[in-house]
Amino acid sequence: MADPQPPGEAVRIGQQDEAELVARARAGDRAAFGVLVARYAATARRVARAALGDPDDADDAAQDAMLSALVKLDQYDPRRPFGPWLLRIVANAATDRRRRRTVRRVEPLDAALVAGGTRPDQTAERRALGQRLREALATLPARRRIAIVLFDVEGYSHAEIAVVLGIPEGTVRSEVFHARRLLRTLLADWKEEAE
Amino acid sequence: MKESLPFDHRPDPAIGDALRRALEPGDDSAFVARVVAQVERVRAGAGASWDAVLAGWARVGVAAAVTIALAAGYLLGRSAAAPTPRRASVADAVLAPVTSSAEVEVVLASVIDN
Numbered sequence: 503m504a505d506p507q508p509p510g511e512a513v514r515i516g517q518q519d520e521a522e523l524v525a526r527a528r529a530g531d532r533a534a535f536g537v538l539v540a541r542y543a544a545t546a547r548r549v550a551r552a553a554l555g556d557p558d559d560a561d562d563a564a565q566d567a568m569l570s571a572l573v574k575l576d577q578y579d580p581r582r583p584f585g586p587w588l589l590r591i592v593a594n595a596a597t598d599r600r601r602r603r604t605v606r607r608v609e610p611l612d613a614a615l616v617a618g619g620t621r622p623d624q625t626a627e628r629r630a631l632g633q634r635l636r637e638a639l640a641t642l643p644a645r646r647r648i649a650i651v652l653f654d655v656e657g658y659s660h661a662e663i664a665v666v667l668g669i670p671e672g673t674v675r676s677e678v679f680h681a682r683r684l685l686r687t688l689l690a691d692w693k694e695e696a697e
Numbered sequence: 698m699k700e701s702l703p704f705d706h707r708p709d710p711a712i713g714d715a716l717r718r719a720l721e722p723g724d725d726s727a728f729v730a731r732v733v734a735q736v737e738r739v740r741a742g743a744g745a746s747w748d749a750v751l752a753g754w755a756r757v758g759v760a761a762a763v764t765i766a767l768a769a770g771y772l773l774g775r776s777a778a779a780p781t782p783r784r785a786s787v788a789d790a791v792l793a794p795v796t797s798s799a800e801v802e803v804v805l806a807s808v809i810d811n
Contacts, residue, residue: 532736540729547722561728568732569739632719639719651720654713660706682705685712 521580528575539568542585545656546592552651553596553644555636559603560596567595586658586665593648593666600644631692638688642681649674650681 526534546567550560571591578587639647645667652658652666653674660678664671722728 532733535736536729536733539732540725543725543728543732544722547725547728548717548720551720551722552716557722560722561731564728565732565735569735572736628718631715632721635715635719639716650712651716654708655717655720657708657713682709682712685716686709689711689715 520584524575524578524580524584527572528578535572538584538588542588545585546589548651548655549589549592549648550596552639552647553593554600554603555640559599563596563599564592566599567592570595583662586662589652589658589666590668596648597644627696634688634692635685638684642684645669646677646681649677650685653678654682 520538523534523538527538543564546564547560550563550567551557554560554563567588571588574591578584642650648667649663652663653660658666660671660674663674663678667674669677
């Protein structure tokens, strides 16, 4: 598994280089499209997973979005950053899939897990924290989950997230604020238990 | 008064790191290979790819729209060219060529009455 990158590193790609890649992909260069997919794979999958919860569903949604982006490349304005354009397609694909999903495969929320509970041993600590975070995320509206992942994990600005989600910038700030409030409480509780 | 929200304009590294680990999707190279393979499958669909199908539908749609527009234009033009039937007046009856004595009597009776 790759080491976690600092926020934003994966998406802060030279726009000129990226515009050239997009132009080549649009002209039918499959290798160029492959490079774009590789660059945005992690971000797209995390955003889809934040929206859907289930990792398999998330990968399906991210894949659908990548194919959809390839078909829609003619509609992309090369003067604008590629990331928010692509991630808007990913967010929409994940949201559509979530709506269509008739059987919710995500495990039901365990209130004890979110609120606290017995602390596992040190080796499983990180995994348990991840599980608790995912459970906490699942209690938030999808838009809020995507907003905080794009802001705190991927390093996108409020303005860029507004483009991705198609909502005003002020609403993005509010979504990030509310998501942070929940997650900060959870992390503080976790730290307290650890001490 | 409503309290303003204390927005922080910078990413929170603690939340970011924790979320990144929680949402870690695993091996990206397998995902990339899967997407690229799917693109190849769609493109190798021997003309049966969905974008080709959509393009075909678009052509049929345009042809149907042109046919409907032509038919509508023809029908409108035809109805505009056809004469509108007019109600007969007393003057028409008086000036019209006489075809039977009964008709003459009816017309004269109506004129005398007026």
